[in-house]
Amino acid sequence: DAGVIQSPRHEVTEMGQEVTLRCKPISGHDYLFWYRQTMMRGLELLIYFNNNVPIDDSGMPEDRFSAKMPNASFSTLKIQPSEPRDSAVYFCASSFGRIANYGYTFGSGTRLTVV
Amino acid sequence: GIQVEQSPPDLILQEGANSTLRCNFSDSVNNLQWFHQNPWGQLINLFYIPSGTKQNGRLSATTVATERYSLLYISSSQTTDSGVYFCAVRNTGTASKLTFGTGTRLQVTL
DSSP states (O other): OOOOEEEOSEEEEOTTOOEEEEEEOOTTOOEEEEEEEETTTEEEEEEEEETTEEEEOTTOOSTTEEEEEEETTEEEEEESSOOGGGOEEEEEEEEOSTTOTTOOEEOOOEEEEEO | OOOEEEEOSEEEEETTOOEEEEEEESSOEEEEEEEEEOTTOOEEEEEEOSSEEEEETTEEEEEEGGGTEEEEEEOSOOGGGOEEEEEEEEETTSTTOOEEOOOEEEEEEO
16 A cells, blocks of 8 residues: 555745645545644644545635645645745644544655745 | 543653653542653554553553552663653543543653
8 A cells, every 4th residue: 555645755845825734544444634743833723524524624724725625535625825834844644443442554754844 | 530640741752761651540440541642643552551560561550449459661762762652541430431631741852
């Protein structure tokens, strides 16, 4: 298995531009999570899906952020318009099972820089 | 929400030394994982250990859920062990989301 695949690995964009981050979970996993990591706040959960349905988006910072999961093998996190304070590493993770008994697997992350 | 505290925040070891990292959590959990974030930023799942003891090579972990703590042991440390170690827990009854601690930054020197 190729693991959780995220793209792009690095993204540099200008303030005000739209940014789309992509994630392909491990095949067969039914939970998908988006996390953000910053020096100030550490790793924080933004949103997670179960069977492609958003379950908890309480961590999404504001309306500029949106996430979709159109099918079991693909998810996007979109920021529009982007701001410098959105600069962070964004991780996608997936797991199997209602109680995630098998643990999470993380992708390699997307390092976003907004200038 | 559940609080997760890790100690020490920073640790410097000489190669070959042993260490113990601690994770305390404020409520009952049904999922606890230890992750290693390497210097390239990748998060590696080390252990899924909601209770009991597990070992994998030079690493082992013990979770005492009733006392709300977990320990990660690193023996005969190597420079490749450097990075940040995170403990993450899921509060019983809160579906599937993990809450991460602030991590222990480990530097292993020659």
